[in-house]
Amino acid sequence: MSFPHGKTFSDHFLTRGSNILGLLFDWGMNPASNELFTDAHTTYSFTGETVTDAELTAIYDLAKFAPTPMNSQALRVHFVRTLEGKERLLPLLDEGNRVKSANASAVAILAFDTDFHELLPEHFPQVPNARDIHQDPDKRFSSARDIAILQAGYFILAVRAAGLDAGPMAGFDRAGVDAEFFSGSSWRSLYLVNIGHSDPQGQRPRNPRLSAERAIGWS
């Protein structure tokens, strides 16, 4: 095992102090990127182990810190984790998706708040008229959706960071979910995320990803 700048283990440990994470990075091991990206998989089947409301709240409490335009927070989350809640949700899923949500410990309905702009004076006080930028309801709807899609990506990674497994899904009846769960409110459904502890059989082999050569441009 080698250390940067020809240092010995004890030199290096002294410099890093007890920062184990720093040492792992220097050794080429990056636990965060493995856990969030390279080793993590979409999950389709769960062990049934209970996930507590505190664990579910902790997911949101991580995701909320990731950046958004003008700190606009459009994402809303409705957790379905009771039998009664699942009975309301499952008929609204594409048939092939029902069994996946049925055995998840919880299903997060990720939504966007079309009135997210009302909170901008609180969340972005340095621009006192930020709310006025979003007066047009159609443009505001698109902005809310765009911001929440970004935050949904963060949410999926936050599930993994919280030590749980995630199975995001777009295959469901959005209008039906809105009528069943968000009637009379400004929330609109976006994606579902099945959450729990992955059954070892619950993953599919990794499909190929677009290589850096094909996906990156330079100038």
Ligand SMILES: Cc1cc2nc3c(=O)[nH]c(=O)nc-3n(C[C@H](O)[C@H](O)[C@H](O)COP(=O)(O)O)c2cc1C
């Ligand atoms: C926004 C989104 C929507 C998805 N919708 C569905 C879905 O409706 N049903 C399904 O079985 N998988 C769905 N998936 C799962 C993807 O197919 C899966 O994440 C992708 O193939 C990567 O798999 P991997 O993490 O195992 O590499 C969805 C994933 C995302 C991020």
